[in-house]
Amino acid sequence: MPAPIEFYFDFSSPYGYLASELIDAIAERHGRNAIWHAIVLDATYQSQDRIRIPTHMMRSEYVMRDVERSAGYYGLPYKAPAHPSLHTELAARVFQWLGDRQPQQARDFAHGVFRALFTEDRNIADAAVLQELATKAGMSEADFHTVQTDGTTKTRLKAEIDVAQARGVFGSPFFIVEGERFWGVDRLPQLERWLEKGPY
């Protein structure tokens, strides 16, 4: 099996949502696995001296329109959330917990979270909303409670984010294949070229 596509995203990223709807088909077309990683691009992360997109840019009229048009371009449903900057840590912890056990459940959960936020304008920082989505993905109430209360899931997510930083991830969506970094859903064509023909 050739090297997988590492797919990093933050649940608050609209371009991350678009990528989440596209990446598995791309991986499949090229006989690769996509490995999904939920991270949190919060202030702590951004205090690193890395590339970062200023928050006001994501709220600009241009980007709001660009996301909407990009969704139309990919043929994906999209509804702008009323509150675009939600805390995504609990969602990422649930994703990580599932991912360490049942990657397919984690992926189902991730789709649920992204679609809840970007097609139904639901508050994915709300634990009740997350629990509903986790249940749909097959997680038990007891396990959800564990993630909420057990500090080890926080530590586990932190370690995952540290790995992302160490690999040079600085945005969402972000892809790494064979060490090559691709930032943004608009780099998927370049990623596909890489998968087809190798380095260029």
Add this chain to the structure above:
Amino acid sequence: MPAPIEFYFDFSSPYGYLASELIDAIAERHGRNAIWHAIVLDATYQSQDRIRIPTHMMRSEYVMRDVERSAGYYGLPYKAPAHPSLHTELAARVFQWLGDRQPQQARDFAHGVFRALFTEDRNIADAAVLQELATKAGMSEADFHTVQTDGTTKTRLKAEIDVAQARGVFGSPFFIVEGERFWGVDRLPQLERWLEKGPY
């Protein structure tokens, strides 16, 4: 004739260079005119409260590699300039002077400037280099001297930049078609979709 594609660029922009090599073929495929506009995205421009890309981002390892890979993706020659942040005002003034008289000469000059900077690492802030490129595009020595010394060409460029700002241009390359704004060479597929099928 349907509405033209307005194409804005700064000569120091590597993604602007890539776009300059692609835009005319796109316009032709869709029976449109491309109207080229050289602008200067300097500190004055950026003091406006608009979206802006931090300078250090353009110099990051990621963006350096992204430009190189993007050039490979489009099949265009590229050589990273030793000094990526050059003053582009004189080049833009020469472009504007030609554009107000002979748009095709202006375009030839723009190609010359972009290729000199991004394939030969020449200093396009140097008046002697610019004069050589202007001569190749068919500009007389006397006219080049006029642009260098006559304040009206500065005023003319300033007015062009004011128009760009008023239209909501904030980066390079930047495209406007029928009021819709597209930022970045990576938005050309979305621009083409617009040209093919109209608004979405």
